[in-house]
Structures are given as C-alpha cells and as structure tokens.
Amino acid sequence: MKKKLTKMITKAIQCCLDTHSLPFLEIPPILLELPKNSAHGDFSTNIAMVLASQIEKSPYEIASLIVSNMADNEHVIQKVEIAGPGFINFFIDPRVWYQTLHIIHELRRAYGSSNLGQGKRVQVEFVSANPTGPLHIGHGRGGAVGDCLANILKAVGYHVQKEYYINDVGNQIDTLGQSVFLRYKQLLGEDIDFPSTYYQGDYIRDIAKEIVSKYNRKYLNMKEEDAIPIFTSYGVKHILNSIKVDLEDFGVRFDNWYSEKELFKSDAVHSTVRGLKDKEYIYEKDGAVWFRSTRFGDEKDRVVVRSTGDTTYFASDLAYHKGKFERGFETIIDVWGADHHGYVPRIQAGIQALGYRKDALKVILIQMVNLLREGKPVSMSTRAGEFVTLRQILDEVGRDAARFIFLTRRADTPLDFDLEVAKKKTMDNPVYYVQYAHARICSVIKMASERNIAVPKPPEICTHVLNLPEELQLIKQMAIYPYIVEGSAYHFEPHRIPYYLTQLASSFHGYYNKYRILSHDSDLTQARLYLVAALKIVLENGLDLLGVSAPERM
RNA sequence: GCGCCCGUAGCUCAGAGGGAUAGAGCGUCGGACUUCGAAUCCGCAGGUCGCAGGUUCGAAUCCUGCCGGGCGUGCCA
Numbered sequence: 001m002k003k004k005l006t007k008m009i010t011k012a013i014q015c016c017l018d019t020h021s022l023p024f025l026e027i028p029p030i031l032l033e034l035p036k037n038s039a040h041g042d043f044s045t046n047i048a049m050v051l052a053s054q055i056e057k058s059p060y061e062i063a064s065l066i067v068s069n070m071a072d073n074e075h076v077i078q079k080v081e082i083a084g085p086g087f088i089n090f091f092i093d094p095r096v097w098y099q100t101l102h103i104i105h106e107l108r109r110a111y112g113s114s115n116l117g118q119g120k121r122v123q124v125e126f127v128s129a130n131p132t133g134p135l136h137i138g139h140g141r142g143g144a145v146g147d148c149l150a151n152i153l154k155a156v157g158y159h160v161q162k163e164y165y166i167n168d169v170g171n172q173i174d175t176l177g178q179s180v181f182l183r184y185k186q187l188l189g190e191d192i193d194f195p196s197t198y199y200q201g202d203y204i205r206d207i208a209k210e211i212v213s214k215y216n217r218k219y220l221n222m223k224e225e226d227a228i229p230i231f232t233s234y235g236v237k238h239i240l241n242s243i244k245v246d247l248e249d250f251g252v253r254f255d256n257w258y259s260e261k262e263l264f265k266s267d268a269v270h271s272t273v274r275g276l277k278d279k280e281y282i283y284e285k286d287g288a289v290w291f292r293s294t295r296f297g298d299e300k301d302r303v304v305v306r307s308t309g310d311t312t313y314f315a316s317d318l319a320y321h322k323g324k325f326e327r328g329f330e331t332i333i334d335v336w337g338a339d340h341h342g343y344v345p346r347i348q349a350g351i352q353a354l355g356y357r358k359d360a361l362k363v364i365l366i367q368m369v370n371l372l373r374e375g376k377p378v379s380m381s382t383r384a385g386e387f388v389t390l391r392q393i394l395d396e397v398g399r400d401a402a403r404f405i406f407l408t409r410r411a412d413t414p415l416d417f418d419l420e421v422a423k424k425k426t427m428d429n430p431v432y433y434v435q436y437a438h439a440r441i442c443s444v445i446k447m448a449s450e451r452n453i454a455v456p457k458p459p460e461i462c463t464h465v466l467n468l469p470e471e472l473q474l475i476k477q478m479a480i481y482p483y484i485v486e487g488s489a490y491h492f493e494p495h496r497i498p499y500y501l502t503q504l505a506s507s508f509h510g511y512y513n514k515y516r517i518l519s520h521d522s523d524l525t526q527a528r529l530y531l532v533a534a535l536k537i538v539l540e541n542g543l544d545l546l547g548v549s550a551p552e553r554m
Numbered sequence: 555g556c557g558c559c560c561g562u563a564g565c566u567c568a569g570a571g572g573g574a575u576a577g578a579g580c581g582u583c584g585g586a587c588u589u590c591g592a593a594u595c596c597g598c599a600g601g602u603c604g605c606a607g608g609u610u611c612g613a614a615u616c617c618u619g620c621c622g623g624g625c626g627u628g629c630c631a
Contacts, residue, residue: 084574288629306629342626425593444590513595
C-alpha cells in the first residue's frame with residue numbers, strides 16, 4: 001500500500017514537471033507516515049512542504065497540484081485532503097484494508113517477512129561470557145536481545161549466523177584453573193589460604209568435588225605446572241557446558257561456538273599483528289608492541305603484545321574480527337555490555353586498519369540490569385560470589401516473562417528487573433497481556449468449532465460487514481506489522497516488537513469486551529472469526545520473533 | 555579532567571528517517587461478569603519533554619553550551 005501511494009505521488013509530481021506547472025527540480029524521497037490522529041487519514045505526506053522549501057510556491061498550492069495530478073487507477077483512495085500547513089492526507093478505501101486480512105491468512109507464518117536483506121550475510125555475536133562462572137542476569141538481557149535481533153534480521157531476509165565467542169585462554173582462565181586446583185587441595189585436607197582475587201563462588205567447589213570423586217588424590221602428587229592445566233580445561237569444559245544448558249533453557253541456540261584458543265592454534269593472532277606491521281600500523285615502545293589506533297580516531301594507541309611477550313585480549317579480538325569478515329559476513333554485529341563501550345573506538349580502528357569499512361561493524365550496547373525484589377535492590381557482588389544467576393531467574397520467573405521484560409525496553413537504557421513484578425499476572429507484566437489475547441482468540445475459535453463454525457476461507461467471506469471503527473483499526477494495525485519488523489531490523493531495535501504487540505493486544509481486548517464475535521448473525525460471525533484468526537497469526541509471528549511462546553490456554 | 559549513554563506524568567517507560575492536540579502501564583478514585591476466558595474492559599486526574607540558546611514553515615527528536623545521573627578512561631577481560 002505504501003509503495004503504491006509513493007509511486008502515485010511520484011508520478012503526479014513528474015506529471016507536474018512535464019506540464020511545467022512546477023519548475024524543474026529533483027524529486028526528494030517521498031516519506032509517508034502513519035498519522036497518530038485518525039482524522040488525518042491513513043497515510044500522510046509532507047512532500048509539498050519539502051518541495052516548498054526549494055521553490056517559490058506555497059505548500060498548499062503545491063499540494064493541490066500534486067493531488068489534482070494523481071491518477072488512482074485502482075481506486076484505492078477514498079478521499080484525499082490537504083490539511084494543516086500543507087500535509088496531504090490519504091484515506092484508503094476499506095476494501096483495500098480487507099485485502100490485508102486475505103494476505104495474512106494466505107501468508108500465515110511468513111506474514112511480516114520481507115526481502116529487505118536480500119540474503120546478505122550477517123553475523124550476530126552475543127553473550128560470549130567468559131567460561132569462568134555461570135551466566136548472570138546481564139547475560140540474560142544480552143542473550144534475549146541478540147537472539148531476538150537475529151530472528152528479526154532473518155525475518156527481513158538476511159542470512160544470519162548467531163555466534164558465541166569463547167574466551168578460553170588468558171589470565172582469567174588461568175585463574176579459574178588455579179581456583180579449582182586450590183579447592184581440590186582443600187577438599188583433600190590441605191590447609192589452604194584461598195586468595196581473594198580467585199573465584200569465590202560455590203560452583204568452583206562443586207567442580208573440585210567432582211574431580212575428587214572421579215580421580216581422588218591423583219593430582220596431588222603431580223607437579224603443579226602439570227596439574228593446573230588439567231584443572232583449567234576441566235573447569236572450562238564444565239562451566240561451558242552449564243552455560244549451554246542455561247542458554248538452551250532460555251531459548252537461545254547458537255549456530256556456532258568460536259574458540260579463542262583455536263585462533264591461537266591457527267596462528268591467526270600473530271599473523272594479524274604481522275599483517276598490520278606491514279602496513280605500518282604497528283610499532284614498538286617500552287618493550288611492548290602497539291597498534292596505532294589513534295590513526296583512526298581512538299584517543300590513544302593500544303598494546304597488542306605486552307612486554308612479557310603475551311598478546312592482549314585486544315590482539316585476539318583483531319584476529320577474531322578479521323576472521324569474521326574472511327568468513328564472508330558483510331555485516332557483523334557485536335552485542336556487548338555497555339561497560340565495554342570504551343572498547344568500541346579501538347575495535348573500529350582495528351577493522352579499518354585491516355581494510356574493512358567502519359560501518360561494517362555495528363556494536364549494540366546493552367545497559368545494565370538492576371535487579372530488584374519488591375522495589376528493593378538485590379545485592380550482587382561478583383567478587384564475593386553472590387549474584388543472581390540466569391538459572392535462578394529462569395526457575396523463579398520463567399523464560400517467557402524474562403525474555404519479554406528484557407526486550408520491552410530499549411537496549412541502551414538501564415533496566416529495572418523486579419523479580420516480584422516479573423511473576424505478576426497483571427499489566428505490570430505485559431507478556432501475559434499479549435499471551436492472554438492469543439489464548440482468548442484460541443478459546444473463541446474453539447468455542448466456534450464446538451458450534452460447528454469453522455474459520456472461513458477467503459472466498460466464502462463477506463469482509464465488508466466488518467465496518468466498525470474498532471475493526472478497521474485492528475486491520476490497519478495488523479497491516480503495519482511488516483513495517484514494524486522492517487523498522488526494527490533497520491534500526492537494530494528489538495523493543496519495537498513487544499511495544500507493537502502490546503498495542504495490538506490492547507486493541508483486541510477492547511474490541512472483545514465491547515462486541516461479541518460469535519453471534520446469531522452468521523455472516524458477521526464468520527467475518528469476525530476471520531478477523532480474529534488473522535490477529536492470532538500476527539500475535540504468533542510477533543511472539544515468535546521474541547522467542548516467547550503463544551499458548552492456546554493459560 | 556576527557557569520552558560515550560541517558561534526563562518525557564508521582565513511579566516504570568514508549569514516542570516509528572524533524573510533523574498536526576506528546577502517549578501507555580502502574581499507582582489514586584469510580585464503574586462493567588446468569589451470554590465467546592475479569593490475567594480483561596470503561597471512565598476521572600496527572601506535562602514548561604532537565605535548563606538556555608540555535609537551525610526552519612515546524613523540534614521531545616538535529617546542533618552548541620550548561621545542570622543532573624550512569625558507565626568508561628590498564629602492558630585487565
């Protein structure tokens with residue numbers, strides 16, 4: 001519909017140019033918006049005002065010219081008005097809106113999908129928590145956003161891969177191995193002074209216990225430098241496994257798990273540094289090796305090889321991102337915690353130095369989650385090993401509520417997550433509001449079928465009896481769903497989907513309370529069933545993008 | 555100090571490539587179930603969009619400066 005109107009307007013302007021009723025000018029992109037106020041029509045354009053700034057004619061005059069030159073061959077427009085400072089408002093013929101019901105029923109699961117992405121390859125990397133401890137609530141938010149974003153991009157026609165980057169080498173991992181080893185010795189009766197810089201959580205002890213029960217005192221007699229690597233890899237494997245289980249239960253499944261260790265094995269880290277050296281982006285100072293990121297706008301140069309000879313995390317990241325492009329992704333998306341935002345300029349400098357476009361990388365920053373219970377903050381201290389894990393959230397509030405709440409607010413604003421509110425089944429918690437709309441529709445359809453009324457097929461339907469303002473409103477809302485998905489993809493903003501779904505559910509609940517779907521009027525009953533069945537499809541598709549279930553009963 | 559993000563109703567937040575009269579939910583108060591699910595609906599109240607300038611036909615939205623909050627600013631990850 002939008003495309004049709006755009007085309008008609010463009011033609012009308014072209015027509016004005018041809019007849020010289022408008023002076024020569026370049027036709028700017030025509031923006032059609034959906035007015036908030038229904039008195040302003042179904043679509044509205046400001047094109048006359050935009051043109052007025054280029055030529056000496058009043059917006060009203062230009063608008064009149066455009067309108068009088070418009071050819072509505074398909075009779076889709078019911079009425080056109082010029083209003084306000086020069087808006088052209090279009091009122092669409094209801095028959096056109098009824099078409100969208102047919103489209104929804106025909107496309108079903110595919111309704112809302114498009115080919116915006118044209119099959120371009122995109123990678124979304126998210127969560128990527130270090131395998132040194134269980135996932136916490138912040139990872140949950142990142143997981144929900146990354147997963148949903150990937151779903152949305154897929155829906156608009158990108159070829160998407162979801163990846164988890166495993167930082168399985170480096171200081172933190174070494175510390176993990178040492179922590180487990182010390183707990184192991186402690187369990188076997190040695191008197192141990194456990195350093196405060198080591199991982200304090202109970203899960204470390206659990207891993208040590210497991211090793212004791214499997215291997216008993218075997219590693220006690222071994223030299224420490226031989227034993228610790230064994231504890232390290234055992235710990236990593238164990239923790240990574242529980243991370244996978246948690247994510248699975250959270251409904252997040254990755255296409256690929258990428259190991260930093262493999263990056264070293266293939267010599268990618270060092271060869272990336274060498275490659276940069278050839279381009280003179282690398283120099284030595286104070287015994288360390290530096291990357292000249294200031295060349296690309298970073299505030300200072302960054303170390304890639306420490307004076308100890310160890311490469312930095314940043315060096316790995318350069319190699320990792322280079323590899324992403326080499327694997328054929330045109331766009332790569334990194335979902336990071338906002339506390340890493342200072343890292344963005346240097347990694348962007350990096351990919352430019354490696355010869356890729358700065359905007360080929362999009363970093364989505366996820367703000368922190370404030371965990372509350374009944375309005376009061378829940379204390380969390382990573383160092384003391386006291387934190388609320390994603391597992392606990394899943395057990396307490398459930399996957400659907402957790403995901404929906406994570407996705408309802410913009411990623412870049414801090415989020416208050418109240419455990420008690422998340423369990424409530426009221427409008428504090430819009431998950432159930434949306435799911436309830438879906439369940440209600442299922443219930444109505446079921447009731448209808450018990451009365452031997454099936455959801456009708458398109459040719460049997462008299463959609464024109466759907467002439468209530470609420471019904472047209474619902475149809476129009478469903479009609480914009482594909483635009484919502486596209487906009488959400490274009491701006492990398494998943495939160496638009498839950499917002500839309502809540503509005504859609506609200507329109508439905510209002511309609512449902514005011515009118516009856518099943519009545520003695522057979523035509524009307526059929527038409528309304530057809531309407532709500534379409535609504536059910538849209539709700540399902542939307543919830544599916546969020547990774548939230550659409551229950552038939554609740 | 556410098557950099558990034560955020561300041562919208564009492565609270566939590568939307569506001570869709572500048573658009574017309576800035577919207578929801580919660581909370582207050584008052585109403586609606588013998589009829590398709592009351593996890594719902596309807597109504598009332600609530601605002602100088604942090605402040606001050608600028609850009610223009612038009613700004614919550616873009617630019618500059620200030621104020622307030624968060625985060626970052628390692629040869630840590």
